[in-house]
Amino acid sequence: MTDNAWLTVPAPAKLNLFLHITGRRPDGYHNLQTLFQFLDYGDELSFRTRNDGQLTLSPDIEDVPFEDNLIIRAARLLQDRTTKTCGADIELNKRLPMGGGLGGGSSDAATTLLALNHLWQLNLSLDELAEIGLSLGADVPVFVRGEAAFAEGVGEVLTPVPELEEPWFLVVCPQVHVNTAKIFSHEGLTRNTEIINIRTALRQGGRNDCQQVVTMLYPEIGKALNLLNKFSFAKMTGTGACIFSSFGSETEARQVSDQLPAEYVAFVAKGTNLSKTHKVLFRPS
Numbered sequence: 001m002t003d004n005a006w007l008t009v010p011a012p013a014k015l016n017l018f019l020h021i022t023g024r025r026p027d028g029y030h031n032l033q034t035l036f037q038f039l040d041y042g043d044e045l046s047f048r049t050r051n052d053g054q055l056t057l058s059p060d061i062e063d064v065p066f067e068d069n070l071i072i073r074a075a076r077l078l079q080d081r082t083t084k085t086c087g088a089d090i091e092l093n094k095r096l097p098m099g100g101g102l103g104g105g106s107s108d109a110a111t112t113l114l115a116l117n118h119l120w121q122l123n124l125s126l127d128e129l130a131e132i133g134l135s136l137g138a139d140v141p142v143f144v145r146g147e148a149a150f151a152e153g154v155g156e157v158l159t160p161v162p163e164l165e166e167p168w169f170l171v172v173c174p175q176v177h178v179n180t181a182k183i184f185s186h187e188g189l190t191r192n193t194e195i196i197n198i199r200t201a202l203r204q205g206g207r208n209d210c211q212q213v214v215t216m217l218y219p220e221i222g223k224a225l226n227l228l229n230k231f232s233f234a235k236m237t238g239t240g241a242c243i244f245s246s247f248g249s250e251t252e253a254r255q256v257s258d259q260l261p262a263e264y265v266a267f268v269a270k271g272t273n274l275s276k277t278h279k280v281l282f283r284p285s
């Protein structure tokens, strides 16, 4: 029932270069100000269209039922806008830790929306795909749009910042799974950081308002921060667990990585202002 060649598309990680929480909305969600940049490292998805309306995914992600997987949920939302015959086989090469603050699930969802929109020839605009993506998670729209951005609202009001420096990052991934909802509902969370404008944000940067609560609940993350801080200023991304430091060159980042204790899971990647998904789908060289 297949009728096509495989299309392989990256699903890169994101970093929150800073993350300020500026308020809590009546629906419980939080207003944020954050700076998103992508990494040239992430998951990879391959798609092959089917003409029988079926979706398959391999391999399964342990503990994530098929219909709950953000890849399948994204594909189902697009199927709602197609004829009954649009289907796909999907292969997932999962590299990003789950619950790491690197946005792996959101990036997988955005890549699925972009790739299937292309393969099923739906011609939905990026605006439409970002709106569909927002119903899957607050981080999906930035991956759909594919540009480094200053984000406000719950993360969906995006101002592209194409002029950001693109340093090398050392990302350390403490082996704990942080539950995002648990962090946002914690009574000790800072929720009243002053709103800043984009120029101030780009000039001054900022901190991660979740870091204090997360390191209190997950001491392993505080320990990793203390260690990385000995080499270079370190910060948490999203609601953790991953932390990062930036460097002027890949060599410097690798030198620090090589000095970490063997049990630390870490990778080195370059920051990118255009996501690799967009490079592959829209600007192939």
Ligand SMILES: C[C@](O)(CO)[C@H](O)COP(=O)(O)OP(=O)(O)OC[C@H]1O[C@@H](n2ccc(N)nc2=O)[C@H](O)[C@@H]1O
Pocket: 016, 019, 028, 029, 030, 031, 032, 034, 101, 106, 136, 137, 138, 139, 140, 153, 154, 155, 180, 181, 184, 185, 238, 239
């Ligand atoms: C922390 C960030 O990673 C920053 O990029 C994101 O805002 C989180 O985005 P995400 O993982 O896509 O999160 P979602 O799946 O939308 O939300 C998970 C849970 O976190 C809380 N949540 C999330 C985002 C937000 N702006 N306010 C919240 O209060 C809500 O309780 C929600 O139920």
Ligand SMILES: Nc1ncnc2c1ncn2[C@@H]1O[C@H](COP(=O)(O)OP(=O)(O)OP(=O)(O)O)[C@@H](O)[C@H]1O
Pocket: 061, 064, 068, 069, 070, 071, 096, 097, 098, 099, 100, 101, 102, 103, 104, 105, 106, 108, 109, 139, 180, 238, 239, 240, 241
């Ligand atoms: N394709 C997927 N990849 C990863 N997680 C998925 C996927 N589909 C559903 N999930 C669920 O989403 C949860 C969050 O995963 P994700 O890897 O996006 O976390 P995260 O990196 O902390 O994201 P964020 O920075 O957006 O908070 C997982 O614990 C898992 O239960």
